[in-house]
Amino acid sequence: MDKVIQKKQWTLKKVFSLGGAGGLLLLLLIYSFFGNSSAKLNVSQGKITIASVQKANFQEFIVVDGVAQPIKTVFLDIIEGGRVEKIFVEDGYQVKKGDSILKFTNTALQIDFMNRESQLLDMINERQTTQINMRQNELQTLNELADIEYRLKQAKRNHRRDSQLIKGKAIAKQVYFTSKDNYDYQQRKFELAKRSIKQNTMLRAERLNQLDASIQRMQRNIGLSQRTLDNLYVIAPISGQLSTLKAEVGESKSPGENIGQIDNLDGYKINVGIDEHYISKVYTGLKGTFELEGKNYELVVKKVYPEVQSGEFKVDMEFLKTIPAKIRRGQTLQIKLQLSSSQQAVLIPRGGFYQATGGGWIFVVNPNGDKAVKRNIKLGRQNPHYYEVTQGLKLGEKVVVSSYEGYENIDQLVLQK
Structure with a gap:
């Protein structure tokens, strides 16, 4: 007798098919619930600013x-320090180039100047004394040379006479040799005397040159000292208004210290x-x-x-x-x-969006005006009113230019009225 076999309601194949369909449905539900909520955001149009992409003259x-300042300012820095003795011009007054502003006293500089003057006078006196002594020595040497020359002439005359007499054997040979030796001696002595005079003349000239050089050097030093004393007067280098004079009578100032300035107005x-x-x-x-x-x-x-x-x-x-x-x-x-000349350019108004995007992207409103989609763009120059668009936007398109705070991870704005 045949046995009736009941058909199974849930086969393995049917279970896998239903499970796959359910998983797919679950994934779609999760994506629609979580994925779209992170990419979309409902925004009221009254809370954002929308502007059009336009082409117009642009100047960066x-x-x-x-801050307005005088065309020229000269600072008054002290060259030589000292104690303020007198102030000739008060702060805020007009001065002319060359006017005295104030005077310092510096006892050490004044004493040094007087010492240098005394040294110069001593050097000048020394030169005069040296020159007088040299002239006296020169006269004495010339007198000695004249005596030597006189004795040389006598010796020459005697030697010439004895040379004639010795030929006739009128005198003894000893007499002849004595006169010859004397003539040779006087001649040698005369040559040495002339050489000595020449050397002494050169030495005297060299000595005087050294003294003259020392005097000139000391005169230059005194000139520098005089200019140092002149620097105790602060003189206006330009004409203008004396500003911020920082000095009081009796006050001590150091070299290099600034005491004010003169402004050319x-x-x-x-x-x-x-x-x-x-x-x-x-x-x-x-x-x-x-x-x-x-x-x-x-x-x-x-x-x-x-x-x-x-x-x-x-x-x-x-x-x-x-x-x-x-x-x-x-x-x-x-x-x-x-920063540039005026030129035609594609522009969008400045807005708070730049702080969040750095100019790298922007929300572009669709033609229906109900959505704004994130789009990459590239901005160029800017001024306080506009950004120059170099890539990513077309003329007439509308963009959201207000602040993007909280929009950083949003891909699409749903615009609600």
Whole structure:
């Protein structure tokens, strides 16, 4: 008799099929719940700022603060120290070049100068005495030479006579040899005397030259000492306004100490501090403008200081044409420094998004206006109003330019009204 076999409801194949479908469904549910929530964010349109990508004239510039300073300032540093004896001009007054500002006293310098003068007088007297003695010795030597020459002539005459007489055997040979020896002796003595006079003359001239050189050297030293004494007077090197005079009568000052400055107020320069980020873009000849009392004034960079301190470097700017009549020393001015000429460029307004993205990406609003999708871009130059777009955006597109705080890991903004 045949046996009825019941069909199995759950086969192994069916279990695996249902398990795979359930796992896939579970994965889809997890992705839709967790994955999309981390990539999307609902944002109210009233809490963000949307701007259009546009093409317009663009000029790269920065706004910096500059301080008005005199066109030329000369610092008054003491050359020779001492005690302040007298002040001729008070702080804040106008001075002319060559005016005496104050006088120092320095007893040590004055005594040294007097000692040098005494040494010079002693040296001059020594030279005069030496010259007198030399002339007396020279006269004495010349007299001796004259005597020697006289005896030489006598000896020559006697020798010539005896030479004739010895031929006729009129005199003894001893007499002849005596006169000959005397003549030779006198002749030799005369030559030695002339040589001695010549050497003495050279020695006297050399000695006088040495004394003259010593006198000239001492005169130069006295000249330096005199200029040192002159330095006890502080003289105005330029015409201008005496500023910050730091000296009181009776006060002692050291060499090299600064006691003030003189400002030439015939013109002004503007000293500007600029962020070191722009050091490669700033050079002499760049122009800038500022507004004062409703008028615009032009400036030009005249000097760039390469040293960077506290994240800034300095430049000096001078006026191109007109100098404001009411500008004052130390006045702060807000200057628009032009880093490039005006050119057509693709632009987006500046906004808080840059702090989070560094200009590397931005949220672009879709044509329907209900979403903003993250997109990589590239920005170029900038000014206080706009960024230049060099890659990633098209004209007419809309972008979110407000702050991206909390959006760093979001790929898409869902814009809600």
